[in-house]
Amino acid sequence: MNVMNYWVLLCTSSTVCCAQSIITRGPYLNNSDTKATIRWRTDSPTNSVVTIGAATYTNSLQTTEHIVKITGLTPNSHYSYRIGSTSYTFPVDTNYHFHTAPVSGSYVRPVTVIGIGDFGVSTTAQNDVENVLPQQADVWQWYGDNAYPIGSAAEYEAHAFGPHYRNHYPKLNLLPSLGNHDAVSSSPTTQTGPYFEYFSLPSSGEYGGVASNTAAYYSYNYGHVHFIVLESTEAPFRSATGAMANWLRQDLQADKSLWRVVYFHHPPFSKGSHNSDLEIDMVEMRQNIVPILEQYGVDLVLTGHCHGYERSHFMHGFYGTSSQFNDSYRLSSGTGFPEPYQKTNKGAVYAVVGTGGVALKGSGIHNAMATSVFNKYGFAKMTFTRDSLWFQFIGTDKQVVDQFIIRKVQPCPDQLVFSSPPHLGTQSFEAHLTITSTNQTAKGSAISYSAGKSVELKPGFSTSSGSIFQATVGGCNPP
Numbered sequence: 001m002n003v004m005n006y007w008v009l010l011c012t013s014s015t016v017c018c019a020q021s022i023i024t025r026g027p028y029l030n031n032s033d034t035k036a037t038i039r040w041r042t043d044s045p046t047n048s049v050v051t052i053g054a055a056t057y058t059n060s061l062q063t064t065e066h067i068v069k070i071t072g073l074t075p076n077s078h079y080s081y082r083i084g085s086t087s088y089t090f091p092v093d094t095n096y097h098f099h100t101a102p103v104s105g106s107y108v109r110p111v112t113v114i115g116i117g118d119f120g121v122s123t124t125a126q127n128d129v130e131n132v133l134p135q136q137a138d139v140w141q142w143y144g145d146n147a148y149p150i151g152s153a154a155e156y157e158a159h160a161f162g163p164h165y166r167n168h169y170p171k172l173n174l175l176p177s178l179g180n181h182d183a184v185s186s187s188p189t190t191q192t193g194p195y196f197e198y199f200s201l202p203s204s205g206e207y208g209g210v211a212s213n214t215a216a217y218y219s220y221n222y223g224h225v226h227f228i229v230l231e232s233t234e235a236p237f238r239s240a241t242g243a244m245a246n247w248l249r250q251d252l253q254a255d256k257s258l259w260r261v262v263y264f265h266h267p268p269f270s271k272g273s274h275n276s277d278l279e280i281d282m283v284e285m286r287q288n289i290v291p292i293l294e295q296y297g298v299d300l301v302l303t304g305h306c307h308g309y310e311r312s313h314f315m316h317g318f319y320g321t322s323s324q325f326n327d328s329y330r331l332s333s334g335t336g337f338p339e340p341y342q343k344t345n346k347g348a349v350y351a352v353v354g355t356g357g358v359a360l361k362g363s364g365i366h367n368a369m370a371t372s373v374f375n376k377y378g379f380a381k382m383t384f385t386r387d388s389l390w391f392q393f394i395g396t397d398k399q400v401v402d403q404f405i406i407r408k409v410q411p412c413p414d415q416l417v418f419s420s421p422p423h424l425g426t427q428s429f430e431a432h433l434t435i436t437s438t439n440q441t442a443k444g445s446a447i448s449y450s451a452g453k454s455v456e457l458k459p460g461f462s463t464s465s466g467s468i469f470q471a472t473v474g475g476c477n478p479p
Helices: 124-132 154-158 195-196 244-256 280-294
Strands: 007-008 022-033 036-052 055-070 078-080 097-099 111-116 140-142 220-221 225-229 260-262 301-302 309-312 340-342 349-353 368-375 378-384 387-397 400-408 413-418 426-431 434-437 446-451 453-459 468-473
Touching: 036 078, 124 378, 154 195, 225 244, 244 280, 309 400, 349 378, 349 387, 368 400, 413 426, 426 434, 434 446, 446 453, 453 468
Parallel strands: 007 078, 111 140, 225 260, 260 301, 301 349, 340 400, 413 434, 426 446, 434 453, 446 468
Antiparallel strands: 007 036, 022 036, 036 055, 078 097, 111 378, 220 225, 309 349, 309 368, 378 387, 387 400
């Protein structure tokens, strides 16, 4: 891929820079294909300036809460930056860099996402998860309960920021959701409190999607993947006819992305530390919001709240209690690995990832679940290619605890480029013009490439013993 590199300065080249204040939080950021927001806090008020090439972005407000919005960036490009003001700049830090998204709605390369939930407690377990959490990813998601026990400013500073994730914040595209513990000190109705004060969220549709005009819920694109963040802590947001549900329908109806992922705090299906059969916030999300998600073909739903890891079958149309679940709601008899789930027009997986640091516990096994693990801390990792979603739950020992793949048959592309994840099972890939691959084929797989002009196998491509691989010139016709 073509990657452009830039150097970002937060003071002009003519300024003599000397540190006069102390960074007490951050920097941390989020970004799209052409925009970014960088934030940090200092112990004394200053203004904030960002210079990229010949362009300068200035926030003249004298403040300790620095927010700089950047526009005009080049999609799928790498930027390094420094932070400061017009009178000084802080020292260079090798973690101060980020990568912009591919053009919104387009497939250029695989997209990697990591996610944690229920973590802000400053425990040894939280530190263990942090130590294995990848420092390179396209999106970093939080599934709520980011600071315990009441989500106060002091708790965010001590347990979510403070000594935690210092190698992650400056360079990962952080887009969080609100949990019930966070909501003790923050109101989604009034958009006040530490959660809403600490994060600049894309509520105006500036990162793709329909504007929600509230930071309580929002959507964004990263290349060919559409993400939706919902609010589940207060009853009006969980209504099937409320403002959030109406916006959700509009957003999903307008979206044309290849993949759709939704995340919020309260799981619609769980028998972990909370019971989705009985607790009203979980019941209402299942009965009122899940039917909307399924109506518009959402592929994956991620939550926290329950302090363990649970992952459902590939399923559709189930809105009842655990005892009411049966195999008629399953769209596949398998577990999604190594043979992928095959999706045509319906089906989703629901995962609970409340394993970021708070004490683990579980009360039982929900019948909709393919996997339930209540003794492993860890994080979620997702890789989205053009036609596959590869999900992994990875423990603090760096071992994969659970994984699945959802595969879709997509319209014929002009070009396909493969690098990861490894090809599994029986799969055929077609392109109108070219296929280029540095991928691997797993043992026992049967993989075929067909392109109208050429198939190029570059260094790094390999086939495992016991696999079958075929390449032909033929391809498919674009729609």
